[in-house]
Amino acid sequence: MDEKDSMTPDTIPQSTPVDGTVPAGRKNRRPVVIGVAAVAAVALVTGGVCGYRAYENHQVSMARQACQSAVTDLGKTVKSYKALLGADGTTAALKTDATSVKDAKTLDALKQAAGAETPAMVKCDASDKIGLDAAAAKADKTAKGVKAAAKALESAVKAVESSKLDKTVADADGLYKATEGNVQDEKTREALKQAIAKRDAGTIAKAAKSVNDSKAAKEKADAEAKTKAEQEAQAQAAAEAAAAQSQTQQSYSAPQQSYTPSYSAPQQSYTPSYSGGSTSGGGSGSSVPDFVPSSGGHGVGSANDCDAACRAPIQH
Template sequence: MADMKENNMNDGVPSLDETAAEAVRLSVGPRPGAGPEKPRKDRRRIIIGAAAVAVAVLVAGGVCAHRAYESHQASVARQACQSAVADQAKAVKAYKTLLGSDATVAVLKTDAKSVKDAKTVDTLKRAAAVRLPAMVKCDASKAADLDAAAAKAAKASRTVKTDSKALETAVEAVETSKLDKTVADAEALYKATDGKVQDAKTRDALAKAVKARDAGAIAKAVKAVNESKAAKEKADAEARAKAEQEAAAQAAAAQQAQQTRQRSYPSSGSSSNRSYSSGSTGGQYYSGGSYSGGSSYGGTSSGSSDDDYKINIDDLPVTTNPNCDGQHFCPLG
């Protein structure tokens, strides 16, 4: 305070304390023994001028302080906004990286028929087709506007992070559903090929892969089982064809043998044109349904014509000649 008073006196301008003291002195009058006073009018001018200067200084200081405060607040708000925008950019980059990864690209090509639950494919497509929010800019000059921009960037960042999580979950769901379908198909193949493979070890390997839920091992085992199944089917078909050929050959041989026997031993009906005649041994033969020879049969005499005596071959007695084996056209006796 002493320094201020000294500085004010050096500048020729009374301090506020001096102004207040002067006002009090004027109100009570001059002190006894004091020298002559300056005119009252000059003193009032001095007081008014000092007061005006003081007010101006206070106003200027307040304005400067307010502006400094606003500038500080804007600076803090801008830093917060820039930080929020940086988080948003990071979240967007993470989403795009996940979307463009080899795993996601491969899963996006999955057909609905190759998964156990087709809904997982639809969910994945929706998660991969979201529209990312626009990037926020921190180009405002006021703290309030910068705070609003920071809030917008923070909200966008949360949205993108949620989208990334949904995409990641959808990818995993499709992969799991695809494996479930692979395992189910492998189990069905295992059951359907019981006793139908050439090498049973292929089915054992398939069962082991299914239990482990190893997609690569299952694919390899399925291929081996199918090949073994095809090999058995081919072998069975060849065996059936061979058996059919053998059966056909046997049937043809039997038919040929039967035809040979029929040619060698004519039936009884073909003997109706044969005749009996007397031979050198005196035996009698049958000829053309008539009976001829040197002796008579059935009350007829020899020398009768064939037209007069017709004999049915079925009426003739069966020969007892052991060399003829019971044939009617053999010599009687």
């Protein structure tokens, strides 16, 4: 029934007589009104059910899209974490020796950060909004955990690199101080000092090599000079010793002695004298020649010569 028909005078309700009779003009209108109301009610119920189902399907679809988006973000986060874990900087930091860093604790933190397990992926396989929302929430939470692990890993890598640089700077500063006056070219130490101030590892390494090379060159030159000086001192000492020996030989000559033995035999001269003796009393007599030596050399010339003459052998 359209709006025009509903506004006609026939549809205006009429007062009902006391006896309950219906006017003749409205006897056939009630069934029509009831039928329209029933159809409207059925349409309303049917439309409501269909509308709810459509709304519910829409909600499920939106939840599924949200879940898929969360899972996609999780996948990207995990991929980024894996890329950071396999990066050259991370690999180099993990291979760093404890002697190469100033603080060894940074290596422990790095190993812990790199040891985080990669989470499993979340699936949006639920058929209702509640299940899809739960999956999306799980994907979001997992992604946040992976992002936190990636941030911790990145910070740990930077901490190791910073500690390595601190150790490099400290070693370079020690080299600078230890080589004062011990390099062949002082400019190399000045370049090292500037590199330390810049805290540039590459520049420090280059400058430190130059200082070490200059130090080695000076040590070599000093060693050669020392060897040469020792050789010259030895040569001079040998020359002085040779000169002293030659002078000694020239100033000394052995004494010469000549010996001619001479011998004079003692000479003796004597003149024997003999005088005949006489015997008396008829006896026989013997005569002994008188021997009176006359001293020509060893004869007795005086009383003082008696001893020598007396000791002389008697010749018969």
